Amino acid sequence: MRKQDEQIPGVPTLQDVAKAAGVSTATVSRCLNAPSVVSEKTRVRVMEAVKTLGYAPNFSAQALAAKRTNTFGAIVPTMANAIFARGLQAFQEELQKSNITMLVASSSYRPELEEEQIRALVARGADALLLIGHDRSDDIYKFLERRGIPYVVAWVHDDGQSHVSIGFDNKLAMQSLTRAVLDLGHRRLGYITAQRIGNDRAQARYGGLSDALSESGLSIDDVALEETDYSIKSGADAFDRILKRQPDTTVVMCGNDVLAAGALQKARSLGLQVPKDVSITGFDDIDIAEIVSPALTTIHVPHRNMGRGAASMLIEMSRDGTRPKSRELPAHIEWRGTLGPSPDQM
Amino acid sequence: MRKQDEQIPGVPTLQDVAKAAGVSTATVSRCLNAPSVVSEKTRVRVMEAVKTLGYAPNFSAQALAAKRTNTFGAIVPTMANAIFARGLQAFQEELQKSNITMLVASSSYRPELEEEQIRALVARGADALLLIGHDRSDDIYKFLERRGIPYVVAWVHDDGQSHVSIGFDNKLAMQSLTRAVLDLGHRRLGYITAQRIGNDRAQARYGGLSDALSESGLSIDDVALEETDYSIKSGADAFDRILKRQPDTTVVMCGNDVLAAGALQKARSLGLQVPKDVSITGFDDIDIAEIVSPALTTIHVPHRNMGRGAASMLIEMSRDGTRPKSRELPAHIEWRGTLGPSPDQM
């Protein structure tokens, strides 16, 4: 009984709105994207049509036509714990102010997967990318270069690197923490690190440990080293192994808070008092650092500032095509309860 | 010096590949999407061209043409803590098996924001959606219905609801935990809940508490209730207020582990022994439940099964257009260290 050849409603398109408002699709498009150039009168009429039809632009079509998505991507190594959560949150908040959407992907600390994710985000039209750490294949950098996709490398600062970055000096931070540890009289150390290969943060932190030891005439070879994957359980197991190998260990330093939380848990279950019998240190200062007891002495990392800064740098790069200077942010020791003087001292 | 009118390389398109391989764009497309239908010989030739040109399909164009994205969306209330992390991980892993990408958005427990996120994901072409909890405006359900977008509601199971869902009975779980608490002799209770408005999980859990009390002839009005937002700090503050108002409280039950972790922290800083002086219970069994000390007695929730199940249901719905039955999964009390007999008993 329909008079015209109207279809079953379906999803409204720009066309439909244009027809309903009695204007061309171009005008509708302008109403939505550059309202100032359309006359008040038509704008009102169009907006009304938009509302009554419940029109919403098709993102893919928009991206295809405009070659711009107002979407930035972020690839982080993990979302399983809070390490990058706060930073991403800040990144996202900052983007939001400029009406940019964030897309996140997680690489599970796997380089091939990261590469895949980067390509996927680019294929999805990400206008710019946030990457964690420098360490990745040259191919992927070339790929981004070629596509003209701005990116910034975050969570690290290393003068030797040429990529635009925002972060802190992982090595220096661990070095200063190690000095503090040594100052407290510790000489029998254990160190639990996350997988270092493909992870420049872990490498740098290890380097900081090593350098601080050298400064004091000690050798990295004398510390009980455990390299393990990223989980509380792994931290606990590693701690156990260290104490077995080197029962007189007075401090176990950890490459991150997750491992440290595991170590702490194990220490307690072994009946050791922290820090009276053994000290433990973390790195990152994520939320669990505060809720374990005693609370973790760790390196406080400028999560939110990195996220926010990365966002504003990317926005600028994407908008103006410029290349901002890398930024180094401070990190500092957060003194809490798990690091005390070496028991040998007493 | 260029002979032909070749452009500056730019991003390779299907066209380019087609030309390089000496076939039509249709054939290239088929090579990529339905390899079995093109001959071995041409397939090899095309794939070679793809490789040498470094071609990658433009997602937007693909979505626009195919009206399908192989992308499912998930909107969770928060990504700041681990509550949904494990579930999402499992969801994602399951999708991956079918070559489907997951897009996540977080609503920060704000209904308007959630609605916005849902529309954004749909505009981005999500083929199906994972939602948390039933509680949202009817408009949004109509919107999804109209667009023909399959969705499943997870983390809840409620026979009264008509949406396809996968989850556990939040009310029953809290009810059983409360019974256990009462069985241990507790009579002076405190309860810390997250904001209940717009959060059916929080409401159901509260309902479970209330019902269990009624069973024993007690009244919900006698428990010291604190409603607060979602953070460790808030949990700690709420615990403090409860103990001030009702100093003889013997157990503080919490609507989730995050609040419980805060409560526990505060209890300790108040010099209270848990569970000797006061018991504390959580809900969710996320990772922090195990690392606090004593470890939290809580409700273990089938995170991974929900995620995995939701994925397979959505895949089926999207593929076959069917409407699977809702699934109820079990949740159980995870006995650890923070719940003990009421001190009154002694």
Add this chain to the structure above:
DNA sequence: AAAATTATTGCAAGCGCTTACATTCACTGT
């Protein structure tokens, strides 16, 4: 060997939107 199938490929019409360019309109100044 011709006819009938079946396996491969190409053609070309969109998908829904943006935007350069052309056109129309409403005023101005002269």
Add this chain to the structure above:
DNA sequence: ACAGTGAATGTAAGCGCTTGCAATAATTTT
């Protein structure tokens, strides 16, 4: 009254891909 403006709108050409259909090639059947 008319050329000269600038503002508002319309026209239409893509953006890069998929896919129904038609055309062709290869294989089988009779």
